[in-house]
Amino acid sequence: MIKISSDFDSGNIAVVDANDPNDIKLEIKSDGKADFYQWFYYQVDGASGRPLTMRLMNAHGASYVDGWKDYRAVASYDGEEWFRIDAAFDGKELTIKHQPEQDRIFYAYFAPYTTERYRSYIASIQSSPVLSHEILGQTLDGQDISYLRAGNGPRQMWVIARQHPGETMGSWWIEGFLNKLTAEGDEDAATLMEKATLHIVPCMNLDGAKRGHLRTNAAGIDLNRAWQNTTMEKSPEVYLVRERMREIGVDFFLDVHGDEAIPNNFLDSANGIPSWDDVHAQRFERFSNLLLETSADFQTKDGYPPSAPGKANLDIANSYVAETWGCLSMTLEMPFKDANVNPDQKYGWSPARCRNFAQEHLTVMAKIVDGLR
Numbered sequence: 001m002i003k004i005s006s007d008f009d010s011g012n013i014a015v016v017d018a019n020d021p022n023d024i025k026l027e028i029k030s031d032g033k034a035d036f037y038q039w040f041y042y043q044v045d046g047a048s049g050r051p052l053t054m055r056l057m058n059a060h061g062a063s064y065v066d067g068w069k070d071y072r073a074v075a076s077y078d079g080e081e082w083f084r085i086d087a088a089f090d091g092k093e094l095t096i097k098h099q100p101e102q103d104r105i106f107y108a109y110f111a112p113y114t115t116e117r118y119r120s121y122i123a124s125i126q127s128s129p130v131l132s133h134e135i136l137g138q139t140l141d142g143q144d145i146s147y148l149r150a151g152n153g154p155r156q157m158w159v160i161a162r163q164h165p166g167e168t169m170g171s172w173w174i175e176g177f178l179n180k181l182t183a184e185g186d187e188d189a190a191t192l193m194e195k196a197t198l199h200i201v202p203c204m205n206l207d208g209a210k211r212g213h214l215r216t217n218a219a220g221i222d223l224n225r226a227w228q229n230t231t232m233e234k235s236p237e238v239y240l241v242r243e244r245m246r247e248i249g250v251d252f253f254l255d256v257h258g259d260e261a262i263p264n265n266f267l268d269s270a271n272g273i274p275s276w277d278d279v280h281a282q283r284f285e286r287f288s289n290l291l292l293e294t295s296a297d298f299q300t301k302d303g304y305p306p307s308a309p310g311k312a313n314l315d316i317a318n319s320y321v322a323e324t325w326g327c328l329s330m331t332l333e334m335p336f337k338d339a340n341v342n343p344d345q346k347y348g349w350s351p352a353r354c355r356n357f358a359q360e361h362l363t364v365m366a367k368i369v370d371g372l373r
Contacts, residue, residue: 002050006042009114010165012212013042016057021047024054028062031213033220038062038260039166039212041108048103052096059094063214067260068094071337072348074111077102082111084338084348110258110336111351113162113171115143115210118203121175122146128182130193136201136240140218143206145237147244150181150200151193155372157252157365158245160201163223163238163317164215165208167258169334169354174202174256176355180362188366195369199248204237224255225313227320238317250325251372254361255317259333263340264302265349265357267291268331270322272307273314283328287368295360297353299341303333328372332361 002021006013016025030037040056059068068089073096074082085107087096096107106112126133126148136145159177161170181189181198192198203209207218215222221235230238259266269284270276291298312319322329334357338348347353 002047002052003045004042005045006040006212008043009116009210010112010212011041011043013040021050022053024052026054026056027058028056029212031208031216031220032211032218034213034216034222036063036213036215036222038064038067039109039214041106041112041212043104043106044100045104047100047105049099049101051099054096054098054107056094056096057092059089060092064260067336069261070263074108074348075100076106076108076111077104079106079112082108082350083346109166110168111172113168113209115203115206118171118206118209122202125178125182130182130189131178136244137236139207139237141207141210143210145204145206145240146202147241148178148198148200148202150198151196153193153195153197153369155196155251155369156199156249157192157196157369157372158199158201158250158321159254159256160204160241160317161256162203162205162209163255164257165205165211165217166214168209169258169336169349169351170256171203172351172354173332173334173358174200175351176358177362178202179355180359188363191366192362192369196251196365199244201241204241206237224257224317225315227317228315245321245325250321250329251327252365252369253318253321253325253327253329255331257331257333258336260336262302262333263335263337264299265297265332265334265339265341266299266303268304268318268333270312270319270329272309272312273319273323274310274312275323275326276309280322280326280328283368283371284330286371287328287330287364290364290367291360294364295357297339297342297357298360302340328368
């Protein structure tokens with residue numbers, strides 16, 4: 001008998017009816033105290049060799065319906081290698097058809113990055129001699145918020161990831177970034193740490209990640225809409241990071257995300273802030289152009305439309321930081337779908353590509369550090 005469950009770290013699915021393998025009815029659960037939903041991650045047992053038809057019946061009400069266009073789900077037998085499988089959206093339901101080759105298989109919206117993996121990785125990386133580790137405080141669910149520091153140069157460069165917990169590509173990216181930063185003999189990392197001090201918050205939204213949320217924390221707060229009006233009661237994750245920024249200062253800020261609809265990697269500037277000027281534009285253009293030269297996975301044609309002058313939402317991290325510190329501040333968006341630039345039929349946009357892309361960002365950061373001020 002087939003069994004479907006998501007009662008584990010980062011899991012999300014509600015089983016409506018799983019009696020018929022050819023017509024399994026499922027629904028994605030919302031973010032608890034908020035109506036967002038799109039992230040799914042579940043386990044199927046007892047299906048080896050059996051054709052499965054799985055219908056996500058409430059897909060039409062998901063937070064980003066355009067995200068289902070040309071979308072292919074991911075599957076894994078071991079939780080490490082995630083390969084793409086076909087999915088079809090008819091305007092109402094997302095249907096995933098697959099015949100597993102093993103008894104147990106996992107299906108997800110994108111390769112999951114659990115809080116268990118996060119804690120294991122942080123425990124291993126913090127022993128690096130180039131890193132110092134500190135607990136900024138706790139989330140509402142009592143999880144420790146890790147803050148890493150590297151280098152001793154005068155430029156203060158901040159990198160954060162996973163404000164939106166369902167955007168797991170941010171955590172895979174952070175792994176790649178930290179791996180290169182701590183690699184012995186890496187010239188880019190050495191240059192960066194000589195000229196800058198790096199401040200890294202690897203996972204902003206641990207509670208949402210563990211609960212299987214798409215966008216919000218335990219209180220139902222979208223952290224990337226809480227930077228101007230953050231509180232310890234509702235969004236301690238943002239409050240604690242923002243206060244540390246106020247103590248130290250910011251010369252560079254990169255906020256790592258994923259985008260459901262756009263099938264490419266892109267950077268978003270803070271172009272709509274009241275103080276936006278030619279200096280802001282030139283810094284952003286230089287970074288973007290260097291990344292374009294460095295990475296075959298980056299492009300500049302697809303992205304968000306520019307904000308109206310002076311109308312940027314200052315509750316968004318990118319805009320808040322740019323306006324407050326007058327620095328180069330950007331949001332990196334990576335796709336849930338495969339990227340149209342360098343598509344990969346088997347894996348699509350994947351953890352390995354996220355890690356490599358992060359290392360290319362570090363290379364560019366080392367090139368622009370002198371021109372930050």
